[in-house]
Amino acid sequence: MTNNKLIIAAAGSGKTTLIIKEALNIDKSEKVLITTYTIENEKEIRSKILRERKSIPANITIQTWFSFLMQHGVKPYQGSMNDMLFENDIKGMLLSNEKSAPKFDERGRPLFIRGGGRQYYGEKDFKEFYFTSNWRIFSDKISKFVIGCNEKTKGKIFTRLSKIYSTIYIDEVQDLAGFDFEIIKMLFKSNINITLVGDPRQVTYATNHYRKYPKYKNGKIKEFVNSELGKRIGCTTDESSLKKSHRNNQKICDYSSRLYPDFEKIEPCECVNCRKTTTHDGIFVVRENDVAEYLETFNSTQLRYSKATKVDIAYDVCNFGEVKGKTINRVIIYPTSDIKKWIKSNDAELKDGTKARFYVALTRAKYSVAIVYNYSDNEEINGVEKWK
Amino acid sequence: MNLKTAHIKNFKCYKGSFKIDFSQGVNIIVGNNETGKSTILEAIHLALSGVLKGHYLRNELSQYLFNNEVVESFLSNLKNGKNPELPCIHIELFFDGHTTSDYAKLQGDNNSMKTEAVGVSFKVEYDESFNDEYEALLAEKNELQTLPIEFYKITWKSFARDSSITTRSIPIKSVLIDSSNQRYKNGSDVYISRIIKNNLNLKEKAGVSQAFRQVKESFMSNPSIEAINKQVKKNSHISTNKNIEISVDLSTQNAWETTLMTYLDNVPFHQIGKGEQCIIKTNLSLSHKKSEKADLILLEEPENHLTHSKLNEFIKSVTNNCKNKQIIISTHSSFVANKLGLENLILLSKSKVGRKKTYINELPSDTQNYFKKLSGYDTLRFILCKKAILVEGDSDELVVQKAYMDMHDGCLPIENRIDVISVRSLAFKRFLDIAKIIKHPVAIVTDNDRKFKEKIIDKYEDYEGVESIKIFADEREELNTLEPQIVDANKKQLDILRKALGIKKSRYNSEKSIVKYMVSHKTDTALKLFETAEEIKYPRYLEKVIKWCDDE
Numbered sequence: 001m002t003n004n005k006l007i008i009a010a011a012g013s014g015k016t017t018l019i020i021k022e023a024l025n026i027d028k029s030e031k032v033l034i035t036t037y038t039i040e041n042e043k044e045i046r047s048k049i050l051r052e053r054k055s056i057p058a059n060i061t062i063q064t065w066f067s068f069l070m071q072h073g074v075k076p077y078q079g080s081m082n083d084m085l086f087e088n089d090i091k092g093m094l095l096s097n098e099k100s101a102p103k104f105d106e107r108g109r110p111l112f113i114r115g116g117g118r119q120y121y122g123e124k125d126f127k128e129f130y131f132t133s134n135w136r137i138f139s140d141k142i143s144k145f146v147i148g149c150n151e152k153t154k155g156k157i158f159t160r161l162s163k164i165y166s167t168i169y170i171d172e173v174q175d176l177a178g179f180d181f182e183i184i185k186m187l188f189k190s191n192i193n194i195t196l197v198g199d200p201r202q203v204t205y206a207t208n209h210y211r212k213y214p215k216y217k218n219g220k221i222k223e224f225v226n227s228e229l230g231k232r233i234g235c236t237t238d239e240s241s242l243k244k245s246h247r248n249n250q251k252i253c254d255y256s257s258r259l260y261p262d263f264e265k266i267e268p269c270e271c272v273n274c275r276k277t278t279t280h281d282g283i284f285v286v287r288e289n290d291v292a293e294y295l296e297t298f299n300s301t302q303l304r305y306s307k308a309t310k311v312d313i314a315y316d317v318c319n320f321g322e323v324k325g326k327t328i329n330r331v332i333i334y335p336t337s338d339i340k341k342w343i344k345s346n347d348a349e350l351k352d353g354t355k356a357r358f359y360v361a362l363t364r365a366k367y368s369v370a371i372v373y374n375y376s377d378n379e380e381i382n383g384v385e386k387w388k
Numbered sequence: 389m390n391l392k393t394a395h396i397k398n399f400k401c402y403k404g405s406f407k408i409d410f411s412q413g414v415n416i417i418v419g420n421n422e423t424g425k426s427t428i429l430e431a432i433h434l435a436l437s438g439v440l441k442g443h444y445l446r447n448e449l450s451q452y453l454f455n456n457e458v459v460e461s462f463l464s465n466l467k468n469g470k471n472p473e474l475p476c477i478h479i480e481l482f483f484d485g486h487t488t489s490d491y492a493k494l495q496g497d498n499n500s501m502k503t504e505a506v507g508v509s510f511k512v513e514y515d516e517s518f519n520d521e522y523e524a525l526l527a528e529k530n531e532l533q534t535l536p537i538e539f540y541k542i543t544w545k546s547f548a549r550d551s552s553i554t555t556r557s558i559p560i561k562s563v564l565i566d567s568s569n570q571r572y573k574n575g576s577d578v579y580i581s582r583i584i585k586n587n588l589n590l591k592e593k594a595g596v597s598q599a600f601r602q603v604k605e606s607f608m609s610n611p612s613i614e615a616i617n618k619q620v621k622k623n624s625h626i627s628t629n630k631n632i633e634i635s636v637d638l639s640t641q642n643a644w645e646t647t648l649m650t651y652l653d654n655v656p657f658h659q660i661g662k663g664e665q666c667i668i669k670t671n672l673s674l675s676h677k678k679s680e681k682a683d684l685i686l687l688e689e690p691e692n693h694l695t696h697s698k699l700n701e702f703i704k705s706v707t708n709n710c711k712n713k714q715i716i717i718s719t720h721s722s723f724v725a726n727k728l729g730l731e732n733l734i735l736l737s738k739s740k741v742g743r744k745k746t747y748i749n750e751l752p753s754d755t756q757n758y759f760k761k762l763s764g765y766d767t768l769r770f771i772l773c774k775k776a777i778l779v780e781g782d783s784d785e786l787v788v789q790k791a792y793m794d795m796h797d798g799c800l801p802i803e804n805r806i807d808v809i810s811v812r813s814l815a816f817k818r819f820l821d822i823a824k825i826i827k828h829p830v831a832i833v834t835d836n837d838r839k840f841k842e843k844i845i846d847k848y849e850d851y852e853g854v855e856s857i858k859i860f861a862d863e864r865e866e867l868n869t870l871e872p873q874i875v876d877a878n879k880k881q882l883d884i885l886r887k888a889l890g891i892k893k894s895r896y897n898s899e900k901s902i903v904k905y906m907v908s909h910k911t912d913t914a915l916k917l918f919e920t921a922e923e924i925k926y927p928r929y930l931e932k933v934i935k936w937c938d939d940e
Contacts, residue, residue, distance in 0.1 A: 071548075076497070076498075076548035078497075078549065079497040080497050160495050161492075163488075164489045164493055165489070
């Protein structure tokens with residue numbers, strides 16, 4: 001029996017640390033893959049191993065999800081998928097943030113369907129559907145290609161893969177969507193030991209926009225595992241090992257948990273080392289006019305939704321999306337107008353993407369989170385302290 | 389874990405595509421000169437290591453790697469206003485045994501068979517990123533004299549299209565042992581360093597480089613070097629704060645392998661005899677113990693620098709240590725081929741149609757054994773000639789040759805690649821076993837020894853109907869050997885025969901007495917017949933053999 005596992009983790013609960021610990025304990029003769037969606041997290045995993053071991057053991061490979069799919073899913077049997085691909089190299093990938101392969105007329109103007117939406121190439125136009133004119137594959141269709149190619153070759157892709165790796169870890173699994181789920185299913189079916197780790201609250205990316213398994217988008221990996229695998233594929237779900245935060249203090253845990261009332265509340269850990277305190281701990285709101293002074297006092301890292309937000313460039317700054325996986329002592333968050341509404345009243349509805357990003361931002365800090373918010377003197381704000 | 393098949397396209401003498409299969413243990417490639425034996429070894433080594441003649445090919449691309457005819461036809465097509473495709477060298481190696489992780493990584497359909505296989509593909513091909521430059525070149529001149537090799541690149545990929553493969557990621561390690569003797573600039577032999585390095589594990593390698601580094605560092609801290617550096621510093625007038633000193637080069641990654649020299653009994657390796665070098669290199673690579681990597685040993689004509697007894701010693705160590713190693717050996721030596729087993733022979737030949745290979749793996753095992761024990765037989769001479777005539781002894785050999793010359797204006801049969809080989813008649817059948825498999829034209833010239841049925845019909849019945857095999861003998865049992873046959877053929881001109889033999893009519897007046905003389909002076913009479921200017925007549929069955937030689 002192979003060992004398939006899904007670990008639902010809280011932010012700051014040490015999931016990458018857990019993966020690394022497990023991976024380093026595997027016998028050196030067995031090959032291990034650790035894969036994750038973002039380049040940042042891939043680097044983070046790498047440097048965490050280096051901190052532990054000085055060098056990355058030869059039996060461990062770390063690569064991003066796309067690079068893994070390209071190397072082991074797309075390329076080995078691309079010719080069997082379509083004869084054209086014996087002659088033509090696939091020259092990498094084009095990151096597509098929206099649905100790929102729209103149609104244009106001869107003069108390069110977009111074509112529309114009668115209802116007003118864009119026209120797109122379908123699977124019948126193999127080349128145009130999957131590739132740019134110079135044979136770069138659209139990132140949102142890679143996993144669909146892999147599944148298609150695996151069917152055409154009667155399962156050769158996953159047979160080959162199971163000869164290469166005995167264990168595969170997928171970190172930040174909540175970022176996967178659509179046909180990625182099908183790939184996870186195939187991995188579960190193979191004799192590779194699969195461990196998925198993720199926090200469903202932190203869906204800040206989606207690997208593909210292809211409409212497959214729409215029910216399970218936005219991090220519903222647990223629901224997918226519970227209802228789509230069928231009886232023959234086993235996977236155990238572990239929601240308890242990683243439910244405590246080694247990063248955030250009680251106040252930050254309490255406040256961030258408000259974003260996801262349906263989930264079990266996150267609690268801080270009890271490790272002595274993790275629980276140091278300072279004179280300024282917790283969640284604070286800071287008026288715009290006081291930001292300069294606040295930054296001077298606490299030197300917090302500024303977190304913003306996107307580049308468009310104005311910040312004080314004299315201090316460190318990051319976008320919400322870039323900080324996943326990181327621990328920062330103090331942060332100051334520039335909220336969007338929607339987020340401001342939520343701060344005012346926690347009943348306000350937040351879009352999934354915004355909520356996830358805000359959650360990531362909140363859970364970065366070890367000691368203090370400041371939110372730039374122009375409160376009035378008599379305003380009652382739930383769960384936060386006013387600075388000054 | 390071994391090399392199963394090599395596909396070679398447009399590389400050196402191989403025009404178009406050429407495919408050759410190998411078995412797990414020993415493979416012996418034989419063939420005439422220019423049939424491409426060494427090229428096969430080079431191609432395999434190149435695709436496994438990226439190295440050709442001791443240098444990384446990446447930086448040394450040249451037109452001469454390409455098949456000349458292919459290049460010529462490209463250039464002439466271009467000249468004639470056609471748009472020919474730029475030629476491409478393609479070497480593909482198919483491996484067997486895809487159970488381990490390292491092998492599975494090389495598995496995919498990126499091969500000319502378009503099927504799932506494990507292997508690597510090595511190409512020297514036109515680099516499309518030079519499209520603009522190439523177009524400009526063609527626009528300027530409407531013909532080219534040479535291949536535009538400056539626009540070529542090397543593409544080295546696994547069958548899974550992974551282009552990040554290196555010698556390390558290919559689980560088959562190859563050692564090419566030839567007589568070319570490539571050396572580093574200090575004289576240290578490239579192969580011997582590599583073989584020794586291959587024998588070390590990671591820890592040992594790190595140990596060597598560490599020791600090497602320490603020696604260099606201690607050189608630097610030696611008082612006299614320090615003093616010199618002080619001196620240098622004092623005497624040189626360079627800007628303040630900058631420090632000038634002499635030091636040893638620590639910059640190159642694997643400095644030790646290019647700097648260290650291998651010694652044998654205090655003699656630098658490259659100074660010892662070439663034969664000894666060959667034996668040592670081979671033994672070192674045979675003793676290679678790393679189990680995770682399979683070893684492929686490529687040996688080019690080991691007989692070149694070895695005496696017969698050294699060759700014997702060499703073969704013995706190859707056969708004793710070749711377990712779990714794959715060996716591909718090219719040779720001209722029948723001795724090497726016989727000893728290592730004729731069943732492992734791959735025969736290369738060249739014809740107008742192209743290049744061909746024949747495998748002799750179905751040779752009956754008693755025949756294999758026979759040649760292993762009696763390894764003096766010229767099996768390769770037999771295989772490599774155009775047609776072979778097997779005769780029973782020296783005198784038959786001489787007479788057959790002479791008969792051929794008389795009918796071909798004094799031209800020796802060997803000049804037309806027809807080889808007359810004298811073997812004991814017991815060995816005839818052994819040679820015929822080989823001929824049967826490779827469909828090699830062979831004639832047997834034999835005596836009936838007064839038992840035509842037993843000695844000819846029964847003995848060779850297994851080969852009846854084999855088109856390439858012909859048995860020539862006379863059925864008249866009273867003429868039991870060559871001598872009475874010759875006397876019989878010349879019975880109407882006994883004087884001429886006597887003259888040729890230099891005997892007197894007075895002493896040898898009857899046919900019977902001439903036969904008696906000839907039989908008792910066998911070699912002598914054969915020599916005389918061979919050298920005579922007299923027009924001797926030959927027995928019918930000999931005439932037929934000579935005619936057979938001229939058949940297409």
